[in-house]
Amino acid sequence: MDYIKLYFYNMAVILLIFLVDICTVNADSHVLQYYFTALKKSGQNPQWYSIVGIMDNLQILRYNSDSHKAEALYDWMKDPREPQTWEKNITHLAQEYEQQHCNSLQRIEELFNQSVEFHTYQIKFECVYFEDHSIGGHIEFGYNRKELLFFDRQKLLYYPAMDKAPILTEEWNRNEQSIRADKKFSEEHCVHLIDRYKKHVREELKTDVRPEVKVWGHRHSDGMGRLHCLVYGFHPRAVDVKWMRNGVDRIPSDEMTPILPHPDGTYRIRVSVEVVVSNNNFSCHVEHRSLEKTLSVDLEGFIDQSTSSKRRQKTALPLIASLLFITSLVLCVFKLRKHISTASR
Known part of the structure; x- marks a missing residue:
């Protein structure tokens, strides 16, 4: 069974790299991202699940189905008054997500019926808090390394991105409670976390490296x-x-x-x-x-060749004139010496 877990782990890393896009927001803005990944072998129950939390390219949270425990990677994430309560609440929430997302993967496999050995389901949640205090971000859903559907936070609707996904989006759009929970998390809870974490994240990333x-x-x-x-x-x-x-x-x-x-x-x-x-x-x-x-x-050596050629010609003219003068002078001296030598004889 260990080789299967290793395969799942490697697949999760590949999926994470595959689905992560580059955020190009202003340096004074902040990005909070969560990646939820469920993996299973065809015809079996989901066998591996993970959650990764990242803020401004710094990993801050992890959870997987081996430990069934959410882990804050920095102490400043926890409530100093009740650190154990924080971990208990986050772990409970992560376990709920695991159950929900594994059920979704089972349903998606039934709808698509793809003849592959392993099935993967991943959600990317991202919220952006801009320096002008406006809020951005999006939620994407992927299945077997392809975009499945996405969520429009303004219209509060899911939209399909591949064949057979319309059936799934229709089912999800009927769940108004879940839709409003996603919107509330992106516009309230997420911003609260960014406000709370940004100072600490900046300290963790303060190392300067020369370009x-x-x-x-x-x-x-x-x-x-x-x-x-x-x-x-x-x-x-x-x-x-x-x-x-x-x-x-x-x-x-x-x-x-x-x-x-x-x-x-x-x-x-x-x-x-x-x-x-x-x-x-x-x-x-x-x-x-x-x-x-x-x-x-x-940038060395990037000049107009014709200009360079003219410059070389201008430089060469005085040099040629000097050589002609010296040659003429040598000839004159040689003829004079020859004339004196003849006269003396």
Whole structure:
């Protein structure tokens, strides 16, 4: 049975990676996410279940069907007055979710009747508390690594995302009590937790890591060129990256990737611009909390070839003239010495 649990565990990790999307909210906003995963072998009862809680990319909570106990990964999550009561209440809630989601997986398997050995059901719950105090986020449901349906928090309705899902959404939309509970959690309880946790999460993530920078460019046939600046390996997430001309003029960027996380907890971003190939100096400027001053990285060897050729020609002309003068002078001296030698004889 251990090999089955190991398989389920690996599948859960794969599913988590598969369904997690990158949140690109402002650095002063906060994101709280919960991932619920149920796994089962075809024709059998669900055999593994887990819950993972994450805030601003920091894992804060876990629960699985082996222990049947919710675990706060940091003491500041618990109510200091009643820590045992907190754990008891959260564990009880997690066990209720486990029963509910395992029943849903059984029902989904009946509806879809897919000929696969293992079935997976995952829910991603996300709420975002923006710096202007507005609330965002969404709830997604996945089945066998595909999106099953999603919940519209404004309209209080579930919508299907794949075949046969309409039957399921119709059943769920009749459960008004569950719908309103999801809305209340996203708009009230979730915001309360973010307010309570954000200071502590910021402390846990306060380690500063300096960014690495790589710049490169390539020319087009029409005299234009494209410059790229890759900034990676930095922490925390907030960063400002821009291209500059001659260290003074900022070049507007026409392509900027989201700030994406690395597995080691650091981040990366790429900023690209379109420029006229010229004799200007181009450099990428990076501002980050880990830096005492702006980091400037020059792009070497990216100048107009025709301008460079003209410059070499201008430099070569005086050199050629000097060589001709010296050659003429040597010839004159040689002829003079020959004339003197002949006259003396």
